[in-house]
Amino acid sequence: MSDTMTEPVADTARRPDRPGGLVTQGLAVGYRTRSPRRGHRAARAVLSGLDLEARAGELTVLLGPNGAGKSTLLRTLCGLLPPLGGRVHIGGVDLAHQPPAALARRLAVVLTDRVDAGLLSVRELAGLGRHPHTGFTGRLTAADHAAVAWSLKAVGAGHLADRPASELSDGERQRVLTARALAQEPAVVLLDEPTAFLDVPSRVALTVLLRDLARDKGLTVVVSTHDLELALRVADAVWLVDRDSGVHAGAPRT
Numbered sequence: 001m002s003d004t005m006t007e008p009v010a011d012t013a014r015r016p017d018r019p020g021g022l023v024t025q026g027l028a029v030g031y032r033t034r035s036p037r038r039g040h041r042a043a044r045a046v047l048s049g050l051d052l053e054a055r056a057g058e059l060t061v062l063l064g065p066n067g068a069g070k071s072t073l074l075r076t077l078c079g080l081l082p083p084l085g086g087r088v089h090i091g092g093v094d095l096a097h098q099p100p101a102a103l104a105r106r107l108a109v110v111l112t113d114r115v116d117a118g119l120l121s122v123r124e125l126a127g128l129g130r131h132p133h134t135g136f137t138g139r140l141t142a143a144d145h146a147a148v149a150w151s152l153k154a155v156g157a158g159h160l161a162d163r164p165a166s167e168l169s170d171g172e173r174q175r176v177l178t179a180r181a182l183a184q185e186p187a188v189v190l191l192d193e194p195t196a197f198l199d200v201p202s203r204v205a206l207t208v209l210l211r212d213l214a215r216d217k218g219l220t221v222v223v224s225t226h227d228l229e230l231a232l233r234v235a236d237a238v239w240l241v242d243r244d245s246g247v248h249a250g251a252p253r254t
């Protein structure tokens, strides 16, 4: 990835006055599955009793082995999966009480699901991140275009802007989807393995970029990864997921 990723946050990136922070209280995450024999839905908790805080201005890294529940937790934190119990607060407001449009202005998420980009160019795909901020016409203003251009450059994907999004490599697509989330200018960003397809220098650059954005713009950033060494070097806080004993939160150097 280009060295643009380690540059200071660009001038076009605004620093809005956003109370951030993500807090969970007694959160239980998991799945409701229909029992084939009895026909009723049974809840299967993956993780429970979670009292966690991801602070504004910090990069929090979610670590844990395969199947531990990292994606399940992230999907619950962004409201895609209903909690089996407990609460999630974003900026002091219960996630369950945030209207979708308001939530989309505060929270951006990058998951591992395949995205069908259709005929969109990279610039247009990243531009979708601006839609929570546009009027009902969905038309992007000059400021919106500047935010999109900045976000693509920040993740080292500025040179891809005119390419069809459907033709990107896995690593390129991952950068562009991260750019789409940054273009959204959220208070909270949740990313599920955003560096999984990136080469080693790009992993370092993206992780450092996310930490710098958290610090410079007061964002709350939560990232899952299997990259233990990088996480411990760059993160401000670590959530260590263990299927048997839950999630242990701490500073990376303790």
Ligand SMILES: Nc1ncnc2c1ncn2[C@@H]1O[C@H](COP(=O)(O)OP(=O)(O)OP(=O)(O)O)[C@@H](O)[C@H]1O
Pocket: 031, 046, 064, 065, 066, 067, 068, 069, 070, 071, 072, 073
């Ligand atoms: N849709 C689903 N329905 C039921 N169980 C699921 C579903 N998705 C995942 N699980 C189960 O939930 C558990 C946690 O899975 P999850 O994907 O959250 O783990 P993870 O920590 O993200 O793993 P990885 O590091 O492999 O991505 C696993 O046992 C998995 O099989």
